[in-house]
Amino acid sequence: MKVAYREIEGHSAGYWLAVIVCGLLAAAGVAAALYMRAEGHHVSGMNNQIVWGMPHVFAVFLIVAASGALNVASIASVFGRALYKPLARLSALLAVALLIGGLWNLVLDLGRPGHLLAAVLYPNFRSIFAWNIYLYTGFLVIVGFYLWFMMERRLNPHTHTVGVLAFLWRLVLTTGTGSIFGFLAARSAYDSAVLAPLFILTSFAFGLAIFVLVLLGGFKALARPVGARLLTRLRSLLAVFVAAVLYFVAVYHLTNLYMAGQRGVESFMLVTGGLFPWLFWGGQVFVGGIVPLWLLLRPVPGADGAALRRTLMLGAAAVVAGGFAQMYVLIIGGQSYPLQMFPGLIVKSRFYDGVVHTYIPQWPETVLALSGVAVVALIVLIALRLLPFLPVSLADDVVSVHGVHAPAAEAEGAPTGART
Numbered sequence: 001m002k003v004a005y006r007e008i009e010g011h012s013a014g015y016w017l018a019v020i021v022c023g024l025l026a027a028a029g030v031a032a033a034l035y036m037r038a039e040g041h042h043v044s045g046m047n048n049q050i051v052w053g054m055p056h057v058f059a060v061f062l063i064v065a066a067s068g069a070l071n072v073a074s075i076a077s078v079f080g081r082a083l084y085k086p087l088a089r090l091s092a093l094l095a096v097a098l099l100i101g102g103l104w105n106l107v108l109d110l111g112r113p114g115h116l117l118a119a120v121l122y123p124n125f126r127s128i129f130a131w132n133i134y135l136y137t138g139f140l141v142i143v144g145f146y147l148w149f150m151m152e153r154r155l156n157p158h159t160h161t162v163g164v165l166a167f168l169w170r171l172v173l174t175t176g177t178g179s180i181f182g183f184l185a186a187r188s189a190y191d192s193a194v195l196a197p198l199f200i201l202t203s204f205a206f207g208l209a210i211f212v213l214v215l216l217g218g219f220k221a222l223a224r225p226v227g228a229r230l231l232t233r234l235r236s237l238l239a240v241f242v243a244a245v246l247y248f249v250a251v252y253h254l255t256n257l258y259m260a261g262q263r264g265v266e267s268f269m270l271v272t273g274g275l276f277p278w279l280f281w282g283g284q285v286f287v288g289g290i291v292p293l294w295l296l297l298r299p300v301p302g303a304d305g306a307a308l309r310r311t312l313m314l315g316a317a318a319v320v321a322g323g324f325a326q327m328y329v330l331i332i333g334g335q336s337y338p339l340q341m342f343p344g345l346i347v348k349s350r351f352y353d354g355v356v357h358t359y360i361p362q363w364p365e366t367v368l369a370l371s372g373v374a375v376v377a378l379i380v381l382i383a384l385r386l387l388p389f390l391p392v393s394l395a396d397d398v399v400s401v402h403g404v405h406a407p408a409a410e411a412e413g414a415p416t417g418a419r420t
Helices: 013-039 054-069 071-077 082-108 113-121 128-151 153-182 195-222 228-258 260-272 275-297 305-336 363-386
Strands: none
Touching: 013 082, 013 363, 054 071, 054 082, 054 128, 054 153, 054 195, 054 305, 054 363, 071 082, 071 128, 071 153, 071 195, 082 113, 082 128, 082 195, 082 228, 082 363, 113 128, 128 153, 153 195, 195 228, 195 305, 228 260, 228 275, 228 305, 260 275, 260 305, 275 305
16 A cells, blocks of 8 residues: 655744644633633632542543544555555544643643642542543553554555554553443432443544544645545544444433433433533534434535535534534433432532533633643644655545555655645
């Protein structure tokens, strides 16, 4: 299989504007974190009851998506699907960038990020949080080697071995992230073993949706062709992941409804919880589930490449929007519902027992949350300019179901570091 890769030129005004905007937003996130540290977290919308706010919503979304973004590379190197091999480099790059962006939000939201060193030097392996520190850092190291093996021709024969390790590690990583919530028995909305497999499936959908947006947006900006064959495969794959997520969301809620002790929180999340039922049914289910399935599964007249690209990008954008709604409902809604200290009994005190907690995000935590996305974009923009992550062409006459065929002038034997 031979395919040519090229860096992006990176001299246009649009490119530098994007880099400057992302850099400024990242710097604003640091300033917001320092402001909250100096003034105290009372300047945010968080309080003693809701201790995970908007930065955690974005952080968990980005970390979960990081695992799923690697899915394209895994399909190519682990499962031998040659059609996806030209996309593997970008897939691994996005996985690293998304995880760094998510950890950016988490570390800065600690208030005193230096205390993270204590968790590393004195780990408590009875805590799932301690395990995740090593899962995240291990993921960065393994995917870094994975990228090296893909981009160094002499190491290409060993890509499958490293790819299998990366594939297994990311499954464990996403299981660990889901278990953060699944092991929290004190919160009625979290205490469920279904959350671990649900997070794995949501990672597939979120990561592929972000990958599609970056790939198609980048190829459109660079005027590089993408064939209808690849677009059709990506549409089908994303539709399968979205349908699987909807199924496991239904299993999660039906399981809770079956359990008498969980019916109160289910009623809150699905019917009586104010904003949260609207976000669940309107954002997570309709925008993030039904709309993408309709866009991705409906036939496109004439299988036109532009129409396929448009429906795929709209479907991917809907999945991302629904994903943020899903994370908000789970993280914020799960904390808003009162703690059940003594199930079956009524507890009354001055410390908000039995009271539904409110949360309104304030500008410092919102800026910090958005800065994580800016960091992801900044990493991707700089990496695409420095190294050849993107193939020159994904047209149908280059990419086939069984492999990639490139003209002699565009084969890997040609200089891959040339500027376009």
